[in-house]
Amino acid sequence: MASAVMKKTLTSIKNPLILRGLSSHTLRFSAVATARNPESEGASSSFTFNEKNSDKDDSIHVKGPSSNPRRETTSVTMPMSFMTGSIVGKRFYKQASTREADDGNGWTVMLDYRTLKTPSKRPLKLPTLSLAKAIAAEWEYQQTDGIRPFTMPLMKLxxxxxxxxxxxxxxxxxxxxxxxxxxxxxxxxxxxxxxxxxxxxxxxxxxxxxxxxxxxxxxxxxxxxxxxxxxxxxxxxxxxxxxxxxxxxxxxxxxxxxxxxxxxxxxxxxxxxxxxxxxxxxxxxxxxxxxxxxxxxxxxxxxxxxxxxxxxxxxxxxxxxxxxxxxx
Missing domain, CATH: 1.10.3580.10 (ATP12 ATPase)
Known part of the structure; x- marks a missing residue:
């Protein structure tokens, strides 16, 4: 499964300098994630990981969007088992994409209109568009029956x-x-x-x-x-x-x-x-x-x-x- 994700993940990277040193089979992966125009995204809501102990609760808790999601953010909290390898919840988003960070310094990953965040609830600001696309591809590859963290090595890194x-x-x-x-x-x-x-x-x-x-x-x-x-x-x-x-x-x-x-x-x-x-x-x-x-x-x-x-x-x-x- 993880090997398949790595194949999906490197699909859209065309720069040979970036992929220099990777194996030949890696270069044949097909595209999954695409970058969006930042202006088309509007204000984003957030996606975060829960660092608290949740041995008895591996569900995904979603706070629903307001009638005007562009003004009020929405949060999605993942249990700690996300970082330990368990299958968590069901896929709750339709599309994973990328956009430029609000301050113009780096790139972020979007799950629909939600901004992906780190376990400490800070924006997942990545140094390059290529890396953002690759991580978006890991999220895009997730199955509808459950999110599998062990198939997302780039996200973990x-x-x-x-x-x-x-x-x-x-x-x-x-x-x-x-x-x-x-x-x-x-x-x-x-x-x-x-x-x-x-x-x-x-x-x-x-x-x-x-x-x-x-x-x-x-x-x-x-x-x-x-x-x-x-x-x-x-x-x-x-x-x-x-x-x-x-x-x-x-x-x-x-x-x-x-x-x-x-x-x-x-x-x-x-x-x-x-x-x-x-x-x-x-x-x-x-x-x-x-x-x-x-x-x-x-x-x-x-x-x-x-x-x-x-x-x-x-x-x-x-x-x-x-x-x-x-x-x-």
Whole structure:
């Protein structure tokens, strides 16, 4: 389902610069969301998420519009389960569209005449029209029998970038740097184990070019190790990576954090961020050892295939969000 939404979501984006680095199959998606003329929208009502606990109530509560909806706003409150993956309510709108923000700085998403808002009830103001269209496409794709938040990864990333990152930026960077020493691409399989025959050679073949790129970009050669507890990278490399993260904007940091979390590798996230890695290349590096085991022992249906699909959605959605949020 989520993979299908990603296909729908990137439909109307035609700028090749924005989609640079995305996989070839992503570029074939068809259009869903369209931008409207701001003047034709009139005053907008609001759509918000409810942050309160609502374990016993997963319904959608709608305050009806007044006789003159252009003067009085309408609110739609979603239960907290929207952010946790449950199916919530029924689709209550006919069309999702985009419009320029009232202050002319950014773009918003409209559900009929309602303005989409963040969980803290602030307007979902997006940096580019392309990203607004993509998020509108996620809403347009929702079925009449229920809204499925787990099929809206771009919406989730947008809320993270607008609300979580500004408040916890330094904590996010500190956590990423703490995990940097245990980065997936720094860990090498022992070459003397029957269970890892061929893994070390494959790591050298596939990962070493990325490590050489890191050295050329930041001036320090990454240290590889074979311990599960990680190693210690040089302070120069650590400082260079940390400075890069500090210079990112909120959307970029949200995307890097999401990719690093899914990949267990900040290096792979930075490779996508800097355009060194494409989605398929990143997924190949992330699953390198497991895919070798699958080739040797076979694929477990309902296990390996689900993991692969989930990883593709996480990496591709974050990479798409990164590209769509950039102003060219």
């Amino acid at each position: 947008a809320c993270t970038a607008l609300e979580r990152v500004p408040l916890t930026r330094m904590k996010i960077i500190e956590y990423l740097m703490k995990k940097f020493h245990q980065d997936l691409v720094f860990c090498r399989a022992p070459g003397d184990s029957d269970l890892t025959i061929g893994v070390l050679e494959r790591q050298v073949e596939k990962i070493d070019p990325l490590l050489q790129w890191v050295e050329s970009q930041f001036g320090f050669k990454p240290i590889v190790y074979s311990s599960f507890f990680g190693g210690k990278q040089e302070d120069g490399l650590v400082n260079a990576i940390e400075n890069l993260l500090k210079k990112t904007d909120d959307c970029e940091l949200a995307a890097i954090d999401a990719i690093a979390s899914a990949a267990h590798s900040l290096t792979i996230a930075i490779g996508i961020f800097r355009g060194k890695l494409q989605i398929e290349e990143a997924i190949e590096l992330i699953r390198l050892e497991e895919d070798l085991q699958v080739d040797k022992w076979g694929l477990v249906e309902g296990g390996h295939d689900v993991d692969v699909a989930d990883l593709k959605v996480q990496i591709s959605s974050a990479a798409a969000f990164l590209g769509l949020s950039r102003r060219y």
